[in-house]
Amino acid sequence: MPAEPLSRARIVATAIDLIEREGADAVSMRAIAAELGVGVMSLYNHVPNKEALLDAVAETVLSQIEFTDDPDAEWTDRVRMQALAFRQIAHHYPRCTMVVVSRQLRSTAGLLPVERALATLRGAGFGGDEAVRALRVFIAYIVGSLLREVGVTPTFAPMHRSDVRVSEVDPLLFPQVGELAPALHECDHEAEFAFGLELLIQAMALQLKR
Amino acid sequence: MPAEPLSRARIVATAIDLIEREGADAVSMRAIAAELGVGVMSLYNHVPNKEALLDAVAETVLSQIEFTDDPDAEWTDRVRMQALAFRQIAHHYPRCTMVVVSRQLRSTAGLLPVERALATLRGAGFGGDEAVRALRVFIAYIVGSLLREVGVTPTFAPMHRSDVRVSEVDPLLFPQVGELAPALHECDHEAEFAFGLELLIQAMALQLKR
DNA sequence: TCCAGAGACGTACACCGTACGTACACAACG
DNA sequence: CGTTGTGTACGTACGGTGTACGTCTCTGGA
Known part of the structure; x- marks a missing residue:
């Protein structure tokens, strides 16, 4: 009956599927086995063990980043592409993203993006230490942004938050929050991400000229 | 016998203590009760319930941010101070930081820093939407940085990583990672954080002039 | 033919969050 | 004084978790 004979890959795939369908909290060895x-x-x-399984989930998700790197392009474009590629898989596996960023990885799958980024930065003219520093800044921004994007969606539909917050917040204690409530609630994640990314790239370019 | 009659505050304090001593995974209602x-x-x-308890933990930690805001100072200095204050409490409660950032908060304790930051940015001349966007970028960078700083320390001592990685990494597949291994392993968290923060502040200032 | 190894499985244990019922201490009221 | 809430501490119990261990079955080589 079991045409497919059970393997690490099948288990990991099932875990990813389960996380995306029911959330990271719903993942248990029993649930995966039942599936x-x-x-x-x-x-x-x-x-x-389960810890290793989640590591494998993170590694698998990370390894699906699709780099379409053009070696002839400007380094700013290449950095932008790499950042967007990172964000894209996070968008493709939103519930898994939390698992990925909550877990420091020591696998080669996590190292490949690092290698690419470092090569790009050094090719642009950054020194070794500078490239590492720059990469750390980019990663911090990207991870922080993704956490916000997916953290906002623990289950579903945060639409009621708007009403709740606006009515709850005391405009005397929090005048800015009160006034800017509409802007705070609505968020074009893609545009926001791009804005900060552009800011960082420009700052880096400026840093490079010096 | 119970001079102190058990209260929400005592429970939360014990939970924070327990998280810092034994890690977030070790926190259970039974352990807290035993304590x-x-x-x-x-x-x-x-x-x-436990979820609410962890929310209270996050709120309590967040509320201990010490703002020493000087209204006469340059806005860049004020933004820097606020970011460093945020980082400081994260440094003071390293194990709790993961709990804080893993949980989107809807309490007023989490709103106060937002209010302060928005006021500072708007005072500097940013428009409403611009201030919100800028704040989001700062928060993303700060959260991402803190995640790296504390995520690197799930239990203790990552010193062996250096040896392990350097020997494991294939220099042919990962030439950059291999060559920059020393720089990648050692990390002056404070300096790195300040570097990226300065980068962002400069970029923001430049954005403001336009 | 026999045997060794691997993989699937069931049972069992310790621990988890928490629903529910109970016991007691103290305030309000007759 | 007695009575009667009312809030808090507590014990028990249930369903769920990760996983250690022993057992069964199948398969491939000697």
Whole structure:
């Protein structure tokens, strides 16, 4: 009956699917096993423990970043592309993103984007230490942005927040928040991300000229 | 015997203490109750559930940000001060930081820093929407940076990583990572944070002039 | 033919969050 | 004084979790 004989890859794929469908909290070894129509402990023949499984989830998601790197393009364009590629997979696996960023990875899958970014930056003229520093700034911004984008969606529909907040907030204690409530609630994630990214790239370019 | 009669504040304080001592994973209602020398279910007289308790933890940590805002100072200095104040409490409660950023807050405690920042930015001349956008960029960078700083320390001592990685990484596949390994492993968190922050502030100032 | 190894599985344990019922201490009121 | 809430502490119990361990079955080589 089991045409597909159960493997680490199938388990990880099922875990990712489950996370995206039901959220990271709903992931349990039992749920994954049930999804696969398999005994719970059978999973442990392919995965040492749940922690390692989540590491594998993060690694798998990360490895799906699609770089379309043009070596002839301006370095600013290449950096932008890499950042957007990162954001794109986060958008493709929104619930998994939390898992990815909550977990520092020591796999080669996480290293490949780093390698690409460092190569781009050094090719642009940054020194070794400068490139590392610049990369850290970019990663911090990207991770922080993605956390906001996906953290806003723990389950669904934050639309009521607008009404709730506006009515709750005391305009005397929080005049700015009160006045800017509309701007605070609505958020074009893509535009916001691009804005900050452009800001950083410009600042980096300026840093490079000096 | 119970001179102190158990209260929401005592429970939250104990939870924070426990998180800092044993890590966020070690926090359970049973552990907190044991720490307080109290039955598990007694906690539920003061806290509706664990989720709410963690929200309270985040709120409490956040409310301890110390703003020493000088209204006469340059706006760049004020923004810098606010960002550093944020980072400082994260440094003071490193294990709790993960709890704080993993949880979007709808309390007034989380709103106060927002109010301050918006007021500073608008005082500097930013329009409403611009101030909101700028704030989002700053928060993204700060949160991302803090995640890296504290995420690197899930338990202790990442010093062995250096040796492990350098030897593991294939220099042919990852020439940049291999060459820059020393720079990648050692990280003066404070200096790195300040570098990116300065970059952002400069970029914002430039944006303002236009 | 036999045997060793691998993989699937069931059982069991310790721990988790928390719903529910109970016991007691104290204030308000007759 | 007695009675009667009312709020808090507590114990028990249930369903869920990760996983250690022992067992069964199947398969491939000697």
